[in-house]
Amino acid sequence: xxxxxTTVAFTIVSIAGVLxxxxxxxxxxxADRIVALDLLLVILVLAIAVGAVRTRExxxxxxxxxxxxxxxxxxxxxxxFMERRGSA
Amino acid sequence: xIDVLTSIAVITGAALALVAAIGVHRLPDxxxxxxxxxxxxxxxxxxxxxxxxxxxxxxxxxxxxALVAALQFLTAPTGAHMVGRAVHRDTTEHDDDLxxxxxx
Numbered sequence: 001x002x003x004x005x006t007t008v009a010f011t012i013v014s015i016a017g018v019l020x021x022x023x024x025x026x027x028x029x030x031a032d033r034i035v036a037l038d039l040l041l042v043i044l045v046l047a048i049a050v051g052a053v054r055t056r057e058x059x060x061x062x063x064x065x066x067x068x069x070x071x072x073x074x075x076x077x078x079x080x081f082m083e084r085r086g087s088a
Numbered sequence: 089x090i091d092v093l094t095s096i097a098v099i100t101g102a103a104l105a106l107v108a109a110i111g112v113h114r115l116p117d118x119x120x121x122x123x124x125x126x127x128x129x130x131x132x133x134x135x136x137x138x139x140x141x142x143x144x145x146x147x148x149x150x151x152x153x154a155l156v157a158a159l160q161f162l163t164a165p166t167g168a169h170m171v172g173r174a175v176h177r178d179t180t181e182h183d184d185d186l187x188x189x190x191x192x
Contacts, residue, residue, distance in 0.1 A: 009136075016108065023113050034171050042125070053140050061140070064156045068159055068160050078171075080170070
């Protein structure tokens with residue numbers, strides 16, 4: 001039951017990842033790129049969480065904490081950079 | 089029964105990520121696109137984390153899941169706010185429909 005659900009969830013998340021990559025390629029301004037990268041990172045965190053459900057591996061939860069924090073860090077740093085220099 | 093709940097939580101969480109990706113694709117403006125990227129995704133992560141907690145009932149796991157959920161709920165809005173502020177500061181000159189007060 002769980003294997004089936006996680007497989008379906010993995011396929012949905014990978015479709016979302018492909019769409020996110022498409023959005024990243026289509027982005028012209030810096031702001032679009034930040035948003036697309038933020039989305040990709042969120043999808044990554046979600047995929048790791050689905051992996052954690054499937055394998056019941058407790059290590060994945062630590063990876064989740066690190067990834068969600070790094071995602072936030074990257075977004076804020078680029079937002080700071082963009083605010084000072086103007087969007088390219 | 090627990091497995092059914094976990095499966096439902098995981099699949100709806102993944103579906104919300106798909107909604108977020110579609111939202112980023114179709115919405116015209118950067119700000120609305122940013123809103124699409126953060127809101128459903130945060131809820132999606134919360135749902136999948138609930139799935140993780142249901143799947144593995146140990147206290148340590150539930151504590152970590154609560155930590156990640158709390159972090160995600162704290163960081164996502166602030167990050168999105170910073171990006172929005174940067175975008176707003178950049179495009180206010182010629183983008184009058186962003187003015188908070190109309191016509192004043």
